[in-house]
Amino acid sequence: MILSTTKIAIIGAGAAGCFTAANILHDPNREVILFEKSGKALQKVKASGGGRCNVTHHLFDIADFSNHYPRGKQLLRKTLHHFDAQATIEWFRNQNVGLKAEQDGRMFPVSNNSQTIIDAIWQRLIANGTSVLFHKNISYIEEKDKHFILHFSDQSIFEADKVIVSCGGFPKIEQYKWLQALGHSIVAPAPSLFTFNLPNHPITQLMGLSVSDVSIRISQSKIQTSGDLLITHWGLSGPAVLRASAWAARLMQERLYQTTIQINWLGNTTEPAIREIFQSLRQQQGAQIIQHKNPFNLPKRLWDFLLHHADINEKTRWGELPATQQNKLIELLIRHPFAIQGKTTYKEEFVTCGGIPLSEINPQTMESRCKAGIYFVGEILDVDGLTGGFNFQHAWSSAFLAAKALSEKTQE
Structure with missing residues (x-):
């Protein structure tokens, strides 16, 4: 019996999108394609912490950690149970990247170079068989026969079975129209940090x-x-x-x-x-x-x-x-x-609050409650943390849960 290939599209090659791709289990019957509107991936990771990348925070009590999120605290209390700061440390250690804590709790790679973090994530997602396409700016998503047709600004299209939206937050509510068309409401964006x-x-x-x-x-x-x-x-x-x-x-x-x-x-x-x-x-x-x-x-x-x-x-x-x-x-x-x-x-720390309401996603899988097969990870959600590694931890935690859910679903 020939198994059909499951196509997974990831929109946005930032921290959350790339970490999702890095954690979807490799399967010959699964095709993962990462779309990025610019010419580079992981740009915030590159710039974070003055070029050192503040990966997470040295804080292991989930309640204390979640108190560092002005919006999204309840979600983090759930996602951190599955993938917390300790899990982040272990993940990078398994990629031969050591992390160190500074006096204020911020954690950086021992190398003091954000490229170390980029390389670890990138090597893992490539090893998983992920294809990456740059200069692909999403215009809208069309649902057709239980599949999704992704339409890009260059007039190209891509058909997917599952879609992970990881394109970060937008400063203007008009930029969320393509997500509203899928049935989602939007919490109006506002700058933070x-x-x-x-x-x-x-x-x-x-x-x-x-x-x-x-x-x-x-x-x-x-x-x-x-x-x-x-x-x-x-x-x-x-x-x-x-x-x-x-x-x-x-x-x-x-x-x-x-x-x-x-x-x-x-x-x-x-x-x-x-x-x-x-x-x-x-x-x-x-x-x-x-x-x-x-x-x-x-x-x-x-x-x-x-x-x-x-x-x-x-x-x-x-x-x-x-x-x-x-x-x-x-x-x-x-x-x-x-x-x-x-x-x-503040420097490279441009963060927005607002986005997809947390009531409209399943916190166990990050799947949309409005449209099955669509997942949301990272800053596109109405979550924002304080400076100090908390926003990246949300990216890692939400991405890990989405990747886990997709790995299990497409193996069924």
């Missing part, structure tokens, strides 16, 4: 300055994040800002990226605690010049900046500090207001 613009703000004079353990609160919301902050020539960046941008992605979009934030330069330090410190300095070290006696772990340039904007003279001593200036300084230390005016994409 961006930095805050402060045009012409005096704080930008401190560009290049990094401040540890600050707290950021978005005005008129419950959103508060913490971490390190970097002052840039255009505004504010660093982990604390990126976390705030992710958790507030929808809110910031609604506010047209014009909003106010408050920064506590001292993390969780409270006003009563600061007043107590100031009182002690006044009583015990009153002769000390304030500019020279910084009681907090703040960079000198920032301390001088705060004193200047609190109208404290550079020769003022702790014992001479007027109540008015002291109150101004306290406000700047723990409730420093900044009027955000726009955003800037």
Whole structure:
């Protein structure tokens, strides 16, 4: 008996698409073709982590790991049970690629070169018999006699039995029309992981300055994040800002990226605690010049900046500090207001929230609940994680589950 060949089309040669191809079991009766609209595969992997590729995060508790996803937490709690950070480490180890954890938990290849990750995935997908076609931009998918006809912008077509959509997120909802035509609804896209613009703000004079353990609160919301902050020539960046941008992605979009934030330069330090410190300095070290006696772990340039904007003279001593200036300084230390005016994409970390609603896929297989035979993996789903390897882990986990389901189905 001659078995018919099952044709599997993968749309998008990013992290999720390539990892799906790398994990579909090789079978002579199965044809896997990977379509990529550009001329290169795995471009985000190449650029990630400054060219080192932040593969995943050194965190093995599933509940803790899933808490790093502003959207998609419930899905990750399920997918990570099948393929978590430890499984990712093992997968690459089996491809002779070692991963290492840095102090902040981010994991990189021991080689410190993203090409190592690209080569491992690419070698595996080629060994599986995957064919790759570049410059293939999908226009729409037509269903015909339980098959799918893929129509591309160059007028070419391809007939497939199964289709994996792994083309990443789109910035505009109009770009999802071809998926809506398959019966799916779309959660409107919004950028995530961006930095805050402060045009012409005096704080930008401190560009290049990094401040540890600050707290950021978005005005008129419950959103508060913490971490390190970097002052840039255009505004504010660093982990604390990126976390705030992710958790507030929808809110910031609604506010047209014009909003106010408050920064506590001292993390969780409270006003009563600061007043107590100031009182002690006044009583015990009153002769000390304030500019020279910084009681907090703040960079000198920032301390001088705060004193200047609190109208404290550079020769003022702790014992001479007027109540008015002291109150101004306290406000700047723990409730420093900044009027955000726009955003800037953070390096290569362009991520969108929005896309295919999670209610419309089977979390065990990543198959569409609206159209059998269509699968969704990676950022095309309404999932986005914080910076630190979480978005790649979602790509690996969802791709692994889709590949597993397809390997089993086409062997039946």
